[in-house]
Amino acid sequence: MNEKELAELSGGVESLGFRPLYRQVRDRLIRRLVDGVWAPGEPLPSEIQLAAELGVSQGTVRKALDAMAAENLVVRRQGRGTFVARHDEERIMFQFFKLVGDDGQRTFPQSKVLALSLARANAAERAALKLAKDTRVIRIRRLRSIKGAPVIVENIALPEPMFPGLAAMEPPNNLYGLYAMRFGVTVASTREQLKAVAVCEADAEALGATPGVPALKIDRLALSLERQPVEWRVSVCLTEKLHYLSELR
Known part of the structure; x- marks a missing residue:
């Protein structure tokens, strides 16, 4: 069977469990990303080379x-x-930071780590990250500022087996970059839930805000190339001068 016949077959019976040929090729290339064949920033072989190799x-x-x-x-x-x-x-x-100034300006926030600890995952963390009962997690609490003004408090949970040694590090501002370059974990997509909340006393103290002021809560689960949960992040955001912008591409 030649490629055209295979493509027509797989495209026509995808509902029976087959996938279009280009999706099969995509999956094989993603597997190479997962296996670290090509590192972030590295060029892939040419289309001609890949085509010859994959047939x-x-x-x-x-x-x-x-x-x-x-x-x-x-x-x-x-x-x-x-x-x-x-x-x-x-x-x-x-791709991942959706808060934009009301003037339309995008600014990447700066971060200050408020707390960093290693502990056995609680029930909520186990459920979100799909962890076994005795798995430990790294917990990071950060304050994030835009143009010097505190606007976000984050509570982050990471599976410790996936990020060995991170609990002893000083986390950089760009965590996703650290995950990819140091631990070989690429965040490929996220799932977010948004909810309007009143700022609690602990978060208000960190933000320098009045307890009870309105805020946006972003509950985000980050997924790897293999669709495996790698990070659970809950952010409380002051939006007096910011808004959440989601763009379809």
Whole structure:
């Protein structure tokens, strides 16, 4: 069976468990990202090379890479090729950080770690991160500021087996970059739940705000390339001068 026949077959019976050929190629390329074959920022082989290696057409490889680019897993650079996406501040700002100034200006926040600890996961952390009963988690509480003004308090939980040694480090401002470069864990997507809340006393003290003022609570679960939970982050955000912006691409 040639590629065209296989593509027509897999596209026509996807509901029976088959996947279009370009999706199969995408999955194989993502597996290489998971296995660390290509590091963040590294160029991928050319479409012609990948097509020859995988035994498919260049058009199929191009479609697979386009799908990965739409998912922000790779970056296409005109005349230069395709590169594994980095978790730099610019990418995080547009893909994961959704708070924008009411004037439309995007600013990546600066962070101050308020607390860092290692403990056995509680019931909520086990449920969110799908952890076994005795798994330990790294807990990080941070204050984040924009233009010097405190606007966000974050409580973060990480599976300790996935990030060995992080509890003894001083976490940088860009955590997703640290996960990828130091631990080989790429945050590929997130699931968020938003809710209007009143700021509690502890968060108000950290933010320099009045207890009970309105705030936006963002409950975010970060997922790896393999769709595995890697981070649970709950943020309480003051939005007097900010708004949440979600853009479809």
